[in-house]
Amino acid sequence: MTLLIAGTGLLCTGETAHAHPHLSITTRATVLYEKGTFVGLRQTWSFDKAYSAIAVEELHKEDGSYDPAELAELAKVNIEGMREVSYFTVAQLSGHKLELGDARDYRHEFKDGILLLHFTVPFVQPVPASARGFNFAISDPEYFIAFEFDEVDPVKLQGAPASCKTAIQTRSAPGLFGLTQSKAVAVACGPA
Numbered sequence: 001m002t003l004l005i006a007g008t009g010l011l012c013t014g015e016t017a018h019a020h021p022h023l024s025i026t027t028r029a030t031v032l033y034e035k036g037t038f039v040g041l042r043q044t045w046s047f048d049k050a051y052s053a054i055a056v057e058e059l060h061k062e063d064g065s066y067d068p069a070e071l072a073e074l075a076k077v078n079i080e081g082m083r084e085v086s087y088f089t090v091a092q093l094s095g096h097k098l099e100l101g102d103a104r105d106y107r108h109e110f111k112d113g114i115l116l117l118h119f120t121v122p123f124v125q126p127v128p129a130s131a132r133g134f135n136f137a138i139s140d141p142e143y144f145i146a147f148e149f150d151e152v153d154p155v156k157l158q159g160a161p162a163s164c165k166t167a168i169q170t171r172s173a174p175g176l177f178g179l180t181q182s183k184a185v186a187v188a189c190g191p192a
Contacts, residue, residue, distance in 0.1 A: 021146035024048040027138045028150045031187055033160035037126035038187065040101075041089065041136060042158070045117040046150075052115035071108040079106045079119060087121050088140055088147065094133035099124040129164060129189040137171070139182040147182070155185050164189040 030042040047055065059070045082088065083102065091098040106119035127134050139147050149155065155166045167186045 021140075021143055023051050023144070024146045024148070026148050026150050028153055028155070029136070029138065029185065030156045030158050031136075031160070031166065031185075032120070032158050033129065033164070034126070036129050038123065038129060038134065038160075039126045040120055040122035041091070042105075042120045043087075043089070043118070043138065047115045047117070049113055052110070052113060055115050056110055066110050071110065075106045075108040075117060075119075078108075078117060079103045087119070088145065089121055089136065089138050091123060091127075091136040092133070093127055093131055098127065129160065132188065134188070135169075135184050135186045137182055137184040149183055149185075157187075161189060163191060 025048070026046040028044045031038055032040045032042060055074065056066060056071075059066050059074065061067060079087075086100050087103055089100060091100065101122040101124050103119045103121050106117065109116040109118065138149075149168060154168060157164050157166060165188060167188075169184050169186055171182060171184050
């Protein structure tokens with residue numbers, strides 16, 4: 001029913017992918033702050049129009065609407081399928097990978113011909129706001145899925161002091177087809 005799950009399965013089995021993405025996703029992220037720590041990321045993914053149309057094709061009702069229960073089931077299938085690839089999310093603190101908890105508060109929304117997926121990924125251990133070297137990326141190292149941050153509103157901080165800032169940086173890494181570039185978000189808090 002969903003190409004995302006098929007793509008995730010392809011990535012997990014180690015089969016060879018093609019040199020171009022099969023799916024494009026525009027992302028927005030909100031870094032969640034509580035009691036002096038960063039506790040997780042709330043994400044919104046906007047799937048490309050082609051995937052959106054295919055993903056909801058079977059869910060379309062005669063009146064043009066979509067059954068919320070069926071959209072909820074689709075979200076559950078997608079989230080469960082992405083668990084073993086950490087929801088395509090890598091968070092690091094000073095070069096050390098942070099462990100992510102199970103995604104929660106997930107739901108699909110279909111708006112203006114685009115399928116949206118909203119979900120929250122908690123950090124198993126909260127990151128102190130005073131820590132240096134905290135960053136995260138939402139990407140597919142195999143490039144089956146092309147992730148791009150939204151141009152208008154890519155990253156927000158929720159509940160964080162005004163001294164906390166984010167910066168999107170380009171980073172390069174070896175990939176299946178040579179050097180690949182992805183975007184990472186650095187998060188830092190200065191003196192209050």
